[in-house]
Amino acid sequence: MVGSGYEELVAAAMAAPVGGWDFGALAGRVRGSDPSWSYRRAARARLDGAERLLDIDTGGGELLSGLGPLPRHTWATEGWPPNLPVARARLEPLGVTVLPAPDSGILPLPDASVDVVLNRHGRLAAREIRRVLRPGGTLLTQQVGSEDCAGLNDLLGAPPAHPPGSWTLDTARAALADAGLEPVLAQEEYPVLSFHDIGAVVHHLRLVAWQIPDFGPGRYDAALRRLDHTIRAQGRLDVRAHRFLIAADRSRSPSAPRSA
Numbered sequence: 001m002v003g004s005g006y007e008e009l010v011a012a013a014m015a016a017p018v019g020g021w022d023f024g025a026l027a028g029r030v031r032g033s034d035p036s037w038s039y040r041r042a043a044r045a046r047l048d049g050a051e052r053l054l055d056i057d058t059g060g061g062e063l064l065s066g067l068g069p070l071p072r073h074t075w076a077t078e079g080w081p082p083n084l085p086v087a088r089a090r091l092e093p094l095g096v097t098v099l100p101a102p103d104s105g106i107l108p109l110p111d112a113s114v115d116v117v118l119n120r121h122g123r124l125a126a127r128e129i130r131r132v133l134r135p136g137g138t139l140l141t142q143q144v145g146s147e148d149c150a151g152l153n154d155l156l157g158a159p160p161a162h163p164p165g166s167w168t169l170d171t172a173r174a175a176l177a178d179a180g181l182e183p184v185l186a187q188e189e190y191p192v193l194s195f196h197d198i199g200a201v202v203h204h205l206r207l208v209a210w211q212i213p214d215f216g217p218g219r220y221d222a223a224l225r226r227l228d229h230t231i232r233a234q235g236r237l238d239v240r241a242h243r244f245l246i247a248a249d250r251s252r253s254p255s256a257p258r259s260a
Contacts (some may be wrong), residue, residue, distance in 0.1 A: 006228050009199030010217050018206050029200040032191040033129045033241040042245070043118050046140055050115040056107070057122025058098070060086035064118070064149040065094060071116075075109060077101035077118055107132050116140070124172060126179035133250040139181060143172055145242030149193065149211055152201070152239055156223040171242040171254060176248045185247035195237045198228035 016025055023030070032054075040063065047053065048228070050071045055064045058076035060083050074096045078087050081100075088098045099108045106124040112134045119129070119141040129139055146162035153160055165171075169188035174184055195201045205215045217224060231237050 004197070006073045006198060006201070009197055009228075010202050010224070013199040013202035014217065015021075016201075016203055016206070023204075023207065024187045026200050026203060029196045030204060031129060031194045031196070033191055033243070035142075035187070035189040035191055035243045035245070037039075037187060038246055039063075039120055039140075039245065040066065042247070043120075043140055046116050046118075046138055046247075047071060052114040052116075052134075054107070054109060054114045055096075056117065056119040056129075057104070058087050059083055059092070059103075061090040061096070061098070063092050063120055064096065068094065070094060070096065075099055075114070077107060077181065079104050096174070112137075119143075124175065126175045126181060130179045130181050130250055133181075135250055135252040137250050139176070139246070139248045141172075141248075142245050143167070145169075145188070145244055147190070148170060148242040149208075149239050150242075152205070153212060155219050155227060155237075155239075156212065158215070158220070161211050172244065172246060175227065176246065181248040181250055183246050185245065188242075188244035190240045190242055192238050193241045195231065195239075198224060198231055198236070201227060201237065 044067055047070070050078055051073060053071040053074040055076040058064050061076060064076055075095050075096050076087060078084055078098060078099045084098065084100055089100050091098055093143065101108055105125045105128060106249050107128045109132045114132050115134060115137050117129050117133055117137070117139045119139065120143050121142060124143060133139065145165035146165060150160060157176055157178065169186055173183045173186055195204070202217060206212055227237060
């Protein structure tokens with residue numbers, strides 16, 4: 001979209017569809033945010049020998065659909081209603097059962113019913129995850145930390161998306177341990193995320209609606225125009241993402257989670 005003016009870029013971003021969890025429209029316009037590890041590779045490695053898999057908050061099924069061959073019994077949950085038909089259209093032909101999960105703290109599966117739980121950027125309901133994992137089962141999660149893209153909020157004059165320091169590797173690891181899951185792998189990074197035009201910023205904030213819940217080009221017009229000037233002068237806008245990766249096992253012993 002080189003050469004486009006501010007109004008054209010913002011109008012195109014506001015007209016773009018945001019169903020599913022697909023950032024493909026931003027290819028080449030937003031770069032970065034990927035940590036040094038490969039979540040896809042780590043997830044694929046944990047599926048070998050698994051018979052029952054749950055993918056939490058699958059979005060439109062974009063990631064899960066690329067992990068095949070999938071276990072014989074695979075479920076995916078999704079809590080945002082517009083994503084459900086997208087996920088079903090993509091995943092059901094692969095034999096995946098897509099379940100609505102309007103309450104992100106409740107997983108609609110029986111106790112000890114899955115071998116592996118995958119969770120990429122979904123809510124980490126630690127006690128529910130332990131409940132549905134069989135003894136000896138494994139969780140792999142990549143989380144978006146509370147400092148993710150905080151620079152955008154600062155630059156636009158918006159309140160923080162989350163209290164600083166509220167969701168980090170340490171707080172997540174403690175929550176899993178309290179629920180009776182033993183972390184066996186833990187990494188945390190703050191990779192750079194670069195925006196190359198103001199339309200990409202607007203589109204990103206529409207996709208990641210919780211970053212600035214009251215976001216709209218009219219409400220943030222003056223600040224967006226300042227960022228547009230910065231991007232045109234410097235060629236890009238850099239902020240820091242926040243990612244952490246945890247693998248945790250449910251013990252084979254019958255010990256219960258710690259009481260609240």
